[in-house]
Amino acid sequence: MSGHSTYQPKTAFTRWLDTRLPIMRLGWDTFIDYPTPRNLNYWYTFGAILSLMLVVQIISGVVLAMHYTANAKEAFASVEHIMRDVNYGWLIRYTHANGASMFFVAVYIHMLRSLYYGSYKAPREVLWILGCVIYLLMMATAFMGYVLPWGQMSFHGAVVITNLLGAFPIVGETITTMLWGGFAVDNPTLNRFYSLHYLLPFMIAGVTVLHVWALHVTGQNNPTGVDPKSKHDTLPFTPYATVKDGFAIAVFLILFSVLIFYLPNALGHADNYVPANPLVTPAHIVPEWYFLPFYAILRAVPDKLMGVLAMFGAIACLFVLPWLDTSKVRSMRYRPMAKVYFVVFVIACIVLGFCGAKLPDDQVIPGLTTFKLMESDLNSWVWLSRIGTLYYFAYFLVILPVLGLVERPLPTPETIATPALSHPAAVPAEAVAAPEMKG
Amino acid sequence: MKGDLEVAETAVDTTDHTGAGEDPNRRDFIHIAVVAAAVGGGVAALWPFVGQMNPSADTLALASVEFDLTKVEPGQQVTINWRGKPLFVRNRTPAEIDAAVKGDNAGLKDPQRDADRHKPGKPQWLVLVGSCTHLGCVPTFGGGEYGGWFCPCHGSVYDTSGRIRKGPAPKNLAVPEYAFLSDTKVKIG
Numbered sequence: 001m002s003g004h005s006t007y008q009p010k011t012a013f014t015r016w017l018d019t020r021l022p023i024m025r026l027g028w029d030t031f032i033d034y035p036t037p038r039n040l041n042y043w044y045t046f047g048a049i050l051s052l053m054l055v056v057q058i059i060s061g062v063v064l065a066m067h068y069t070a071n072a073k074e075a076f077a078s079v080e081h082i083m084r085d086v087n088y089g090w091l092i093r094y095t096h097a098n099g100a101s102m103f104f105v106a107v108y109i110h111m112l113r114s115l116y117y118g119s120y121k122a123p124r125e126v127l128w129i130l131g132c133v134i135y136l137l138m139m140a141t142a143f144m145g146y147v148l149p150w151g152q153m154s155f156h157g158a159v160v161i162t163n164l165l166g167a168f169p170i171v172g173e174t175i176t177t178m179l180w181g182g183f184a185v186d187n188p189t190l191n192r193f194y195s196l197h198y199l200l201p202f203m204i205a206g207v208t209v210l211h212v213w214a215l216h217v218t219g220q221n222n223p224t225g226v227d228p229k230s231k232h233d234t235l236p237f238t239p240y241a242t243v244k245d246g247f248a249i250a251v252f253l254i255l256f257s258v259l260i261f262y263l264p265n266a267l268g269h270a271d272n273y274v275p276a277n278p279l280v281t282p283a284h285i286v287p288e289w290y291f292l293p294f295y296a297i298l299r300a301v302p303d304k305l306m307g308v309l310a311m312f313g314a315i316a317c318l319f320v321l322p323w324l325d326t327s328k329v330r331s332m333r334y335r336p337m338a339k340v341y342f343v344v345f346v347i348a349c350i351v352l353g354f355c356g357a358k359l360p361d362d363q364v365i366p367g368l369t370t371f372k373l374m375e376s377d378l379n380s381w382v383w384l385s386r387i388g389t390l391y392y393f394a395y396f397l398v399i400l401p402v403l404g405l406v407e408r409p410l411p412t413p414e415t416i417a418t419p420a421l422s423h424p425a426a427v428p429a430e431a432v433a434a435p436e437m438k439g
Numbered sequence: 440m441k442g443d444l445e446v447a448e449t450a451v452d453t454t455d456h457t458g459a460g461e462d463p464n465r466r467d468f469i470h471i472a473v474v475a476a477a478v479g480g481g482v483a484a485l486w487p488f489v490g491q492m493n494p495s496a497d498t499l500a501l502a503s504v505e506f507d508l509t510k511v512e513p514g515q516q517v518t519i520n521w522r523g524k525p526l527f528v529r530n531r532t533p534a535e536i537d538a539a540v541k542g543d544n545a546g547l548k549d550p551q552r553d554a555d556r557h558k559p560g561k562p563q564w565l566v567l568v569g570s571c572t573h574l575g576c577v578p579t580f581g582g583g584e585y586g587g588w589f590c591p592c593h594g595s596v597y598d599t600s601g602r603i604r605k606g607p608a609p610k611n612l613a614v615p616e617y618a619f620l621s622d623t624k625v626k627i628g
Contacts, residue, residue, distance in 0.1 A: 178489075185523070278520060
C-alpha cells in the first residue's frame with residue numbers, strides 16, 4: 001500500500017487483470033512482499049489471530065442466525081433448539097460463545113503489547129485510535145450478543161448496562177427509552193440488539209481494513225521501538241511473518257478447542273440457563289469476564305453518575321494515550337522505571353477483574369475486620385477496587401506523563417539489526433552497569 | 440511562507456471568479472440554499488429513523504393495569520408486571536409503618552415523608568416500581584437492615600417506605616401514578 005511495488009504479473013491473465021483491477025498487486029504488496037521488522041516476537045502474532053477470530057465469529061454467527069429466533073417469547077427456546085436439535089448446533093454455539101472470550105483474550109494481549117512497546121506513539125497515533133474504535137465496537141457487539149439468549153443474566157445484564165446510560169443528566173432517560181423501545185428491557189430491546197449485533201461485526205471488519213491500512217503506511221513497530229533503517233532490518237512478510245503467525249494461530253486454536261470441547265461453560269454463568277424473568281434479579285449479577293475490570297471501576301465510585309463517568313473515562317484514557325505518554329523512547333525494553341509501572345498496571349487490571357466478580361462488601365482477607373471508611377470496611381473488595389481504580393487512572397494521567405520527563409532511559413540500539421548481530425545479553429548488562437538508574 | 444503564498448493565490452483566484460461582472464451574492468445564495476436544502480433534507484430523512492426507536496403504539500397502549508388488593512395479606516408483598524417492570528404492592532404491618540414514619544427525620548439521601556409515599560388514609564398500602572434507582576435490578580423483599588428492600592446487585596438498602604437509606608442508589612423507589620378504584624382495587628398507570 002505504500003512504497004514501491006515489486007509485483008510482477010506472470011501470466012497473460014494476471015497482466016490483463018493488473019491493468020484493470022490491481023487486486024493481485026495489492027495482495028502481493030500487503031501479504032507477500034511487505035517488509036516486517038526482523039525482530040518481531042510472538043507478541044506480534046495477535047493481529048493475525050484477531051483477524052482469524054473475527055472471521056470465526058462472523059461465520060459461526062451467520063450460521064447461528066439461521067436457527068435463532070429474535071423474540072422475547074421464543075429466543076431462549078430457540079437457543080436450546082440450537083443446542084439440542086440442530087445438527088452440530090452445540091458446536092457452533094459453543095464456538096461462537098467461547099470465540100468471544102478468546103477474541104478478548106487476544107485483543108487484551110494485543111493492546112498490552114502496544115502499551116509495552118509504545119506502538120501507540122508517533123507516527124502510529126491514528127493506527128492506535130482505530131484499534132481503540134475496534135475495541136469499543138467489540139465491547140458493544142459482545143454485550144448485545146450476550147443479551148440474545150434471553151436468560152436471566154442476559155436480561156438483567158441488559159437492564160444494568162442500559163440503566164448506566166440513564167445516569168447522564170438531561171439526555172439519559174431519552175437514551176435508555178430509545179435503547180429499550182419501551183418502559184423497560186423487553187421484546188423491542190431484544191429485536192434491536194439482534195439487528196445491531198449482526199451489523200457491528202461488519203463495521204469492525206471495515207475499521208479493521210483502515211487499521212491495517214494505517215499499519216502499512218507507518219510500518220510495524222517492533223520490540224526495540226527503533227524504526228527500520230535499511231534492508232538489513234526487515235524481512236518479507238511471506239514466509240517469515242506468515243509462518244510465525246501460522247504457528248501462533250495453531251497454538252491459539254488448540255487452547256480455543258480446549259475451551260469448546262472440555263470447558264464450554266467455564267466462562268459462562270449458570271443463571272443464563274434460566275429463562276429471563278423481569279420480576280426476579282439473580283442474587284449475584286456479574287458481566288462476562290472481559291468487562292469485569294470496568295465493572296469494578298463503576299462500583300468503586302459511590303456516586304452513580306461519577307461511577308459511569310469513571311467507567312467511560314477508563315476507556316477514554318486509551319484514546320488520548322499517544323499524547324499522555326511524554327517519553328521519546330518507544331519501547332519499555334529501554335525504560336527501566338516504566339517497565340515496573342507497566343507490570344503493576346497489568347496486575348492492577350487483573351485485580352480489578354477479580355474485584356468486579358466479587359460482592360463489593362465481602363472481605364478480601366476472610367475473618368479480618370478493620371474500620372469502616374465511606375460506609376465500607378477497608379478489608380472489602382470495594383476498597384481493593386478503589387485502590388485498583390486509582391492506580392489505573394494514575395498510570396495514564398500521572399505516571400506516563402511525568403515518567404517521560406524524569407526517567408533516564410537506557411541507550412537504544414542504532415538499528416534493529418545491531419543487538420541481533422552483537423551479543424543478545426548486551427542490553428540487560430548495561431542496565432546493571434548504570435547505578436544511577438537504581439532507586 | 441509557502442502556505443501564506445498559497446492562501447493569497449486562492450484569495451485572488453476567488454475574486455477573479457466572482458468579480459467577472461456577476462453579483463457575488465447570487466453564487467453565495469445558491470451555496471447557502473444547497474447546503475440548507477441538503478441539511479434540512481438529511482434531518483427530515485433521519486427523523487423517522489430516530490423516531491422508530493421510541494416506544495411503539497402497542498407498547499404505549501399496555502400502560503395501565505388493575506390489581507385486586509385482597510390477594511395481599513398484612514406483612515406480604517406481591518410483585519406484578521407493569522410496563523415490563525416489576526411493581527411492588529406491599530401490605531405493611533403497623534410496626535413497619537411506625538418504622539417508616541420514624542425514618543422521616545433520619546437525614547435521608549432523597550428526603551421525603553412516608554405520608555407522601557402512600558395515599559391519604561391508606562398507610563398500609565405501598566405501591567412502588569420495583570426497580571432499584573441505581574441500575575434497575577429488582578430489590579429483594581424484606582432484605583437489608585431497615586426491613587424494606589435490599590438490592591442484590593450493588594447493595595442498595597431501602598427502608599419500609601422504599602426510601603434509599605444506604606448504598607449507591609441516588610433516589611427512593613419510585614411511586615407510580617395510581618388510584619384506588621375501590622377499597623380493594625387499585626389502577627396503576
